[in-house]
Amino acid sequence: MKIAIAGSGALGSSFGFMLQKGGHDVTLMDYWDEQIQTIREHGLTANVNGVIETIRIPIDKPENIQDSFDVVFMFTKSMGLRHMLKAIAHTLTVDTKIVCLLNGLGHAKTIAEYIPTKNIIMGTTVWTAGLDAPGKVHLMGHGPVEIQESDPSGKSETLAIVKVLQDCGLNGVYSEDVHFTTWRKACVNGTMNSLSAILDANIEELFSSTQTHAMVKEIVKEFAAAAEIDGVDLNVDEIVDYINQASVNLGSHYPSMHQDISNRRFTEIDFLNGTVAKMCEDNNIPAPYCRLITQLIHAKEEILGVK
Structure with missing residues (x-):
């Protein structure tokens, strides 16, 4: 399968590494000059659960790539999605599938502006x-990657991509309700990621505080209220248990929002807690935790001079 990775940072490069090792024809796309130059000269080195290997893999800026692809995996930051879709338009055919694995909410509507559902x-x-x-x-854990087509006519192609992910060690799973899964994952990011960034703590440090557990439940309540507006039923206690279970295996890991803040990059907060705050407030539902978290993250971006 001919595959492009649109956005080749930590997760995108790791997926590209695994898919290329699995025998597929993979091209990385990114805008970071140092990343492009290093991978061209020295290859891509990945530490996958303690096993370190280096492979050769093509990488370039999207505008410079003339190939077309069977599948494009989107791994940009949420705020970079629209720009990337414009940049890769010339590589898309009438049959190219876009697999969106971005954090955050509302991405399907944006993608539908550029390709058929x-x-x-x-x-x-x-x-x-x-x-x-x-x-x-470095890539840690064991997945899974849950995906589902946006249109029922695309199920067979989705199942084929699930098999590719399975065969390449990425633990592909066919989701029967990816809308629910997306909201559940947003709850994880809207608690772990945002609190880790604000408190400058890894996951183990974050969840060692009794204050964290109280905050997580309040944040999830607000996410559940917004999800209900979107037609998704989230059981607060079940989601809190899911987050607590997920935290156990992450230990010293610093989530992506912490990584962004530490490297003076803009975060995805507007597509997580920010989206929940706006949805709730538009429907006269209080969302004080999500609103304050969004303000604190933006304040930190400003203090650090993020550009």
């Missing part, structure tokens, strides 16, 4: 990744 596959993953240096990444 029948070509959109939405998904989530609980793989954790980090960018250790240009051209060097």
Whole structure:
């Protein structure tokens, strides 16, 4: 299968590494000059659950790539999705599938502005990744990657991509309700990621505080209220248990929002807690935790001079 990775940071590069190792023809797309140059000169090095290998893999800026692809995996930051879709438009055919594994909410509507709904596959993953240096990444955990087509006519192609993910060690799973899964994952990101960034703590440190557990439940209540507006039923206690279980295996991991803040990059807060705050407030539902978290993250971006 001919595959492009649109957004080749920590998670995108790690997926590209696994798919290329699995025998597929993979091209990485990114805008970070140092990442591009390093991978071109020295290859891509990945530490996958303690096993370190280096492979050769093509990488370039989207505008410079003339190939077309069977599948494009989207791994940009949420705020970079629209820009990337414009940049890769010339690589898309009438049959190219886009698999969106971005954090955050509302991405299917944005993608549908650029390609037919029948070509959109939405998904989530609980793989954790980090960018250790240009051209060097680590991938931790065991997945899964849950995906589902946006149009029923695309089920067979989605199942084929699930098999590719399984065969490449990425633990692909066919989701029967990816809309629910997306909201559940947003709850994880809207608690772990945002609180880790604000408190400058890894997951183990974060969840060692009794204050964290109280905050997590209040944040999830607000996410559940917003999800109900979107037609999704989230059981607060079940989601809190899911987050607590997920935290157990993450230990010293710093989530992506913490990584962004630490490297003075903009975060995805507006597509997580920010979206929940707006949805709730538009429907006269209080969302004080999500509103304050969004303000605190933006304040931190401003203090650090993020551009």
